[in-house]
Amino acid sequence: MADRPRRRIPEATVSRLPVYLRLLNELADAETHHVSSEQLAELGGVNAAKVRKDLSYLGTYGVRGVGYEVRYLVYQIERELGLNHDWPVVIVGAGNLGQALSGYGGFGQKGFPVAGVVDVDPSKIGSVIGGVRVRHIDELPQIVASRSVAIGVVAVPATGAQDAADRLVKAGVTSILNFAPAVIAVPRGINVRKVDLALELQILSYHEQSRSTTLRAVPGSGKSASA
Amino acid sequence: MADRPRRRIPEATVSRLPVYLRLLNELADAETHHVSSEQLAELGGVNAAKVRKDLSYLGTYGVRGVGYEVRYLVYQIERELGLNHDWPVVIVGAGNLGQALSGYGGFGQKGFPVAGVVDVDPSKIGSVIGGVRVRHIDELPQIVASRSVAIGVVAVPATGAQDAADRLVKAGVTSILNFAPAVIAVPRGINVRKVDLALELQILSYHEQSRSTTLRAVPGSGKSASA
Numbered sequence: 339m340a341d342r343p344r345r346r347i348p349e350a351t352v353s354r355l356p357v358y359l360r361l362l363n364e365l366a367d368a369e370t371h372h373v374s375s376e377q378l379a380e381l382g383g384v385n386a387a388k389v390r391k392d393l394s395y396l397g398t399y400g401v402r403g404v405g406y407e408v409r410y411l412v413y414q415i416e417r418e419l420g421l422n423h424d425w426p427v428v429i430v431g432a433g434n435l436g437q438a439l440s441g442y443g444g445f446g447q448k449g450f451p452v453a454g455v456v457d458v459d460p461s462k463i464g465s466v467i468g469g470v471r472v473r474h475i476d477e478l479p480q481i482v483a484s485r486s487v488a489i490g491v492v493a494v495p496a497t498g499a500q501d502a503a504d505r506l507v508k509a510g511v512t513s514i515l516n517f518a519p520a521v522i523a524v525p526r527g528i529n530v531r532k533v534d535l536a537l538e539l540q541i542l543s544y545h546e547q548s549r550s551t552t553l554r555a556v557p558g559s560g561k562s563a564s565a
Numbered sequence: 566m567a568d569r570p571r572r573r574i575p576e577a578t579v580s581r582l583p584v585y586l587r588l589l590n591e592l593a594d595a596e597t598h599h600v601s602s603e604q605l606a607e608l609g610g611v612n613a614a615k616v617r618k619d620l621s622y623l624g625t626y627g628v629r630g631v632g633y634e635v636r637y638l639v640y641q642i643e644r645e646l647g648l649n650h651d652w653p654v655v656i657v658g659a660g661n662l663g664q665a666l667s668g669y670g671g672f673g674q675k676g677f678p679v680a681g682v683v684d685v686d687p688s689k690i691g692s693v694i695g696g697v698r699v700r701h702i703d704e705l706p707q708i709v710a711s712r713s714v715a716i717g718v719v720a721v722p723a724t725g726a727q728d729a730a731d732r733l734v735k736a737g738v739t740s741i742l743n744f745a746p747a748v749i750a751v752p753r754g755i756n757v758r759k760v761d762l763a764l765e766l767q768i769l770s771y772h773e774q775s776r777s778t779t780l781r782a783v784p785g786s787g788k789s790a791s792a
Binding site: 347349352353356357360364418419420421425433434435441444445447488515521529533534536539540541542543544545546549 | 574576577579583584586587591610611645647648652654661664666668669674675677715739740741746748756758760761765766767768769770771772773774776
């Protein structure tokens with residue numbers, strides 16, 4: 339990790355690296371040892387030149403006629419993304435979404451163990467979700483300090499999102515993943531990513547609309563693809 | 566909608582349209598009437614030439630020195646994405662995630678009302694979540710047919726994801742949004758989008774790693790940005 343200088347990678351490339359990583363892990367699971375930039379491009383929905391350019395920031399170049407070595411590329415991307423060690427996260431909000439996220443095996447498995455879940459609702463405090471006991475939101479600073487938490491997850495309704503973000507920042511968190519359908523303001527230097535659960539639905543609706551205008555499909559009927 | 570021929574829009578552009586839409590709606594809420602491609606590019610983390618190219622597929626071009634009209638652009642993107650009418654969705658899985666999604670105001674508000682929630686667990690059937698009564702998964706075909714549902718949401722654990730997808734396709738659904746941490750196989754012609762809740766965390770961890778290697782911040786301490 340410290341054996342070479344870190345280069346600045348463009349934000350758009352950083353956003354695509356986790357997508358490549360997911361595809362590569364699926365290839366590795368299927369015992370595929372090599373992959374070409376064309377294959378990765380097709381799987382990832384980008385063009386091959388962009389794949390090669392993105393991966394060149396990792397200092398890696400495919401071999402003509404052979405491609406990239408899948409497992410080594412997984413290692414390189416994980417190292418670049420900082421996934422070679424765990425990043426404990428704290429979740430604000432113990433409602434359905436907070437419970438779903440805490441119980442979602444994917445977080446811990448991918449290197450983001452849930453260090454704590456906090457809420458303001460006295461009826462939720464003390465309950466155990468996803469193996470973690472819910473604590474009062476006032477305990478946020480202690481949780482962040484004792485577990486060296488850098489990333490906070492906002493899983494509260496829209497009206498509580500700004501307060502949750504303010505408390506996370508005050509507790510020392512420097513990155514926030516916001517699931518609330520609200521825009522949050524943070525001081526300079528704090529990273530925020532927003533997960534919009536409806537965004538992917540909008541992409542699907544584009545395809546459904548294309549389908550209905552080109553195929554004139556009968557809505558709701560059993561379609562040929564299911565036969 | 567039917568007053569002009571539909572062009573094929575590149576998949577990467579389709580994926581960015583909902584992002585622009587979210588930014589534009591935020592601008593509209595803030596009473597901003599015009600936006601330049603440079604502003605949109607900065608907000609969206611892409612370059613301005615790409616914004617202009619993406620929007621040109623909608624048949625829209627900004628006016629030099631004025632930019633794009635925010636509300637008209639919202640209208641155009643919504644029309645292109647098929648958001649000028651509702652797309653009812655059906656959710657498979659009434660666990661925490663299904664409950665969170667059903668109760669998440671964002672779906673209905675964005676044109677994706679929850680037409681039904683189904684589960685296999687007898688203890689969940691009959692309960693009401695997000696205003697919708699949970700029904701048995703065997704009722705999927707009736708729900709899909711009666712409400713003309715085109716989009717299904719998989720909100721079950723990884724082990725049940727393929728079965729859920731098979732049932733949705735058999736019931737007549739043609740697009741699937743998969744929240745399960747598992748790859749699902751579908752017949753040709755069925756659209757699948759996967760939501761990986763850990764993907765955004767991986768982007769944040771990149772920035773946290775960059776921060777720790779460049780700033781040598783002390784993990785967990787109250788950082789300057791919060792002062």
